[in-house]
Amino acid sequence: xxxxxxxxxxxxxxxxxxxxxxxSRALRGLPNVAPKTRARVQDVAEGLNxxxxxxxxxxxxxxxxxxxxxxxxxxxxxxxRFLAGAxxxxxxxxxxxxxxxxxxxxxxxxFLDQLVQLEKRVDGLIVVDLxxxxxxxxxxxxxxxxxxxxxxxTERFPSVIVDxxxxxxxxxxxxxxxxxxxxxxxxxxxxxxxxFSVPGLRLAGYTAALAAEGIPIDTRLEKSGxxxxxxxxxxxxxxxxxxxxxxxxxxxxxxxAFGAWSALQDRGLSWPGDMAMVGVDxxxxxxxxxxTTIRLLPxxxxxTAAERLLEMIDNSVDGDAASTPIRETAPQGLELIKRxxxxxx
Amino acid sequence: xxxxxxxxxxxxxxxxxxxxxxxSRALRGLPNVAPKTRARVQDVAEGLNxxxxxxxxxxxxxxxxxxxxxxxxxxxxxxxRFLAGAxxxxxxxxxxxxxxxxxxxxxxxxFLDQLVQLEKRVDGLIVVDLxxxxxxxxxxxxxxxxxxxxxxxTERFPSVIVDxxxxxxxxxxxxxxxxxxxxxxxxxxxxxxxxFSVPGLRLAGYTAALAAEGIPIDTRLEKSGxxxxxxxxxxxxxxxxxxxxxxxxxxxxxxxAFGAWSALQDRGLSWPGDMAMVGVDxxxxxxxxxxTTIRLLPxxxxxTAAERLLEMIDNSVDGDAASTPIRETAPQGLELIKRxxxxxx
DNA sequence: AGGCGAGCTGCAAACGGTTACATTCTCGTC
DNA sequence: GACGAGAATGTAACCGTTTGCAGCTCGCCT
Numbered sequence: 001x002x003x004x005x006x007x008x009x010x011x012x013x014x015x016x017x018x019x020x021x022x023x024s025r026a027l028r029g030l031p032n033v034a035p036k037t038r039a040r041v042q043d044v045a046e047g048l049n050x051x052x053x054x055x056x057x058x059x060x061x062x063x064x065x066x067x068x069x070x071x072x073x074x075x076x077x078x079x080x081r082f083l084a085g086a087x088x089x090x091x092x093x094x095x096x097x098x099x100x101x102x103x104x105x106x107x108x109x110x111f112l113d114q115l116v117q118l119e120k121r122v123d124g125l126i127v128v129d130l131x132x133x134x135x136x137x138x139x140x141x142x143x144x145x146x147x148x149x150x151x152x153x154t155e156r157f158p159s160v161i162v163d164x165x166x167x168x169x170x171x172x173x174x175x176x177x178x179x180x181x182x183x184x185x186x187x188x189x190x191x192x193x194x195x196f197s198v199p200g201l202r203l204a205g206y207t208a209a210l211a212a213e214g215i216p217i218d219t220r221l222e223k224s225g226x227x228x229x230x231x232x233x234x235x236x237x238x239x240x241x242x243x244x245x246x247x248x249x250x251x252x253x254x255x256x257a258f259g260a261w262s263a264l265q266d267r268g269l270s271w272p273g274d275m276a277m278v279g280v281d282x283x284x285x286x287x288x289x290x291x292t293t294i295r296l297l298p299x300x301x302x303x304t305a306a307e308r309l310l311e312m313i314d315n316s317v318d319g320d321a322a323s324t325p326i327r328e329t330a331p332q333g334l335e336l337i338k339r340x341x342x343x344x345x
Numbered sequence: 346x347x348x349x350x351x352x353x354x355x356x357x358x359x360x361x362x363x364x365x366x367x368x369s370r371a372l373r374g375l376p377n378v379a380p381k382t383r384a385r386v387q388d389v390a391e392g393l394n395x396x397x398x399x400x401x402x403x404x405x406x407x408x409x410x411x412x413x414x415x416x417x418x419x420x421x422x423x424x425x426r427f428l429a430g431a432x433x434x435x436x437x438x439x440x441x442x443x444x445x446x447x448x449x450x451x452x453x454x455x456f457l458d459q460l461v462q463l464e465k466r467v468d469g470l471i472v473v474d475l476x477x478x479x480x481x482x483x484x485x486x487x488x489x490x491x492x493x494x495x496x497x498x499t500e501r502f503p504s505v506i507v508d509x510x511x512x513x514x515x516x517x518x519x520x521x522x523x524x525x526x527x528x529x530x531x532x533x534x535x536x537x538x539x540x541f542s543v544p545g546l547r548l549a550g551y552t553a554a555l556a557a558e559g560i561p562i563d564t565r566l567e568k569s570g571x572x573x574x575x576x577x578x579x580x581x582x583x584x585x586x587x588x589x590x591x592x593x594x595x596x597x598x599x600x601x602a603f604g605a606w607s608a609l610q611d612r613g614l615s616w617p618g619d620m621a622m623v624g625v626d627x628x629x630x631x632x633x634x635x636x637t638t639i640r641l642l643p644x645x646x647x648x649t650a651a652e653r654l655l656e657m658i659d660n661s662v663d664g665d666a667a668s669t670p671i672r673e674t675a676p677q678g679l680e681l682i683k684r685x686x687x688x689x690x
Numbered sequence: 691a692g693g694c695g696a697g698c699t700g701c702a703a704a705c706g707g708t709t710a711c712a713t714t715c716t717c718g719t720c
Numbered sequence: 721g722a723c724g725a726g727a728a729t730g731t732a733a734c735c736g737t738t739t740g741c742a743g744c745t746c747g748c749c750t
Contacts, residue, residue, distance in 0.1 A: 367730075
């Protein structure tokens with residue numbers, strides 16, 4: 001039960017009175033085609049409503065012009081912007097993007113198992129925050145799948161990462177500079193099966209900043225939850241329920257921070273007086289509610305990742321001269337945006 | 346300069362001592378293959394690290410197992426959730442999703458021009474809120490590209506839509522019932538080049554609800570801006586700058602409403618006393634700030650659109666018996682979620 | 691006039707699967 | 721032991737491009 005097939009290159013060739021080779025060359029804009037021939041071929045193709053079948057071209061060339069983008073979700077604030085940045089860049093360079101959310105542990109398992117299946121399906125792969133093991137990376141490598149990772153890095157592939165340790169450090173240091181000494185932490189799930197390293201690194205930065213001031217770590221001030229507003233809200237409630245709540249808190253994402261903020265509201269508390277807060281991301285709404293945060297610009301990160309990937313693909317064409325993998329850290333730098341959640345107006 | 350090619354089906358056939366046809370059948374799980382033969386083939390394939398080339402299969406079968414998803418953006422709250430819902434459904438049914446953001450007018454022009462190019466590239470298309478003309482739809486139809494539209498509808502293709510007229514009506518009616526008589530409107534760009542019909546329909550509902558109460562329309566109370574928080578904020582500021590601002594406002598999206606809310610905050614105003622507000626979407630944060638809103642569940646809409654598309658594809662296989670296109674309105678109904686932005690606690 | 695190279699074009703072999711149709715087994719049955 | 725049906729397998733055409741190589745045509749130079 002085949003789909004109806006349209007005209008093929010052969011039909012165009014016949015109609016135009018040339019060979020299929022010439023049609024192919026003419027339509028793809030290759031040189032060595034007489035201008036009038038090209039024009040005639042184009043006219044015929046137009047008239048016949050001819051459209052080349054990419055599957056056939058892919059089979060012949062071995063290139064698909066498809067890039068796979070794997071992210072934990074497609075609808076989180078951070079990831080959707082990362083995707084937007086990456087896709088824009090890909091589209092501008094003649095590639096199409098296959099987006100592949102890998103949310104729960106099961107899916108992740110399946111995804112990792114079948115990673116290498118991507119071999120002939122796509123020209124390249126961008127993996128965001130889904131830490132793949134070095135073993136899996138090796139498989140990808142030997143399978144010859146150009147890959148760029150974001151949010152984590154492997155031995156052989158280029159990566160685009162945020163210095164999450166610095167994120168934690170800078171945020172915490174800011175609170176310390178304001179005189180806070182009891183600083184809480186609202187973390188994304190640290191040992192989530194997706195095992196992305198972001199929470200761990202930010203925690204390390206937070207811890208180090210405290211240690212640098214000689215402040216003992218009190219793990220009761222560390223709460224975690226999902227990387228969402230409700231997650232942040234629940235975590236903040238648990239902090240507020242403590243006998244001796246912190247005076248400030250570092251929240252690992254703005255969305256969590258919004259949730260945390262609403263927990264404050266519910267109890268009639270406000271920032272920065274009752275609780276200073278710094279988030280991460282610089283969500284559009286952060287400015288609206290006056291949340292101090294660290295700007296990450298995921299859109300730009302995505303674009304950079306795509307850029308690196310395309311470079312990698314271009315280079316792998318001539319000679320497998322795979323130079324040392326670039327680990328590109330926060331191409332845009334980290335910017336702390338100070339607002340009312342830490343500094344009273 | 347070809348990419349390195351892996352083992353082909355022929356290599357497997359030789360090694361396993363069978364024909365390529367048998368390998369093909371064995372690996373795809375077709376019947377009429379002796380169990381032991383199948384096992385041997387699988388072993389050999391495994392040992393050789395064989396992976397079928399989808400391009401070849403696509404060429405032979407004419408099916409790509411690819412679906413294109415075109416949306417105005419990939420990172421808006423509504424669209425990213427729509428995509429998530431659609432992609433989940435597609436993935437679960439063996440399809441991959443190509444996401445294609447079409448944001449600015451130029452891109453839209455290009456997209457519409459090349460719509461028909463999708464013919465042999467994908468098995469189906471979902472177009473969200475990018476009103477395509479009936480002409481373009483006809484082209485798609487004659488090109489035989491199974492399509493489902495969302496957010497708008499065309500003559501021949503199934504569509505999944507929200508009753509945006511009702512959205513406007515219900516929201517406004519709610520405000521009327523609370524006794525408001527001067528009700529403002531904060532709209533998404535009504536004559537945005539993307540020309541999606543959402544703002545227009547919601548406006549019509551708003552207008553009708555007012556008319557039903559015999560309230561004259563005051564267009565000075567209608568402001569519009571981008572479908573974002575800053576857009577909503579700016580619009581609200583212009584409303585507040587009026588000599589005689591409204592006592593309530595219907596805002597066409599929650600994100601805009603958040604911006605509008607922050608404009609209130611800036612002036613020391615609060616809802617529902619100074620300004621009652623109802624939004625649309627039921628964004629996660631709506632609950633946190635207590636925003637009354639109309640729940641849309643884009644995730645479910647996306648899933649439904651994908652479902653309809655796959656049905657359409659399955660049906661078009663046997664007989665072109667294209668039954669009358671289904672126009673499916675808000676499969677989940679419209680729910681008004683009442684919160685503090687309209688009803689004091 | 692003959693030679694030569696550049697510019698165009700064509701031929702035909704891949705690329706790697708799928709599948710209609712033909713062929714060969716394998717048994718149970720009479 | 722011949723027969724026949726159905727299961728298992730093989731043969732080969734086909735899907736629609738790309739591209740290396742060869743051949744042809746001209747104009748220009750000597």
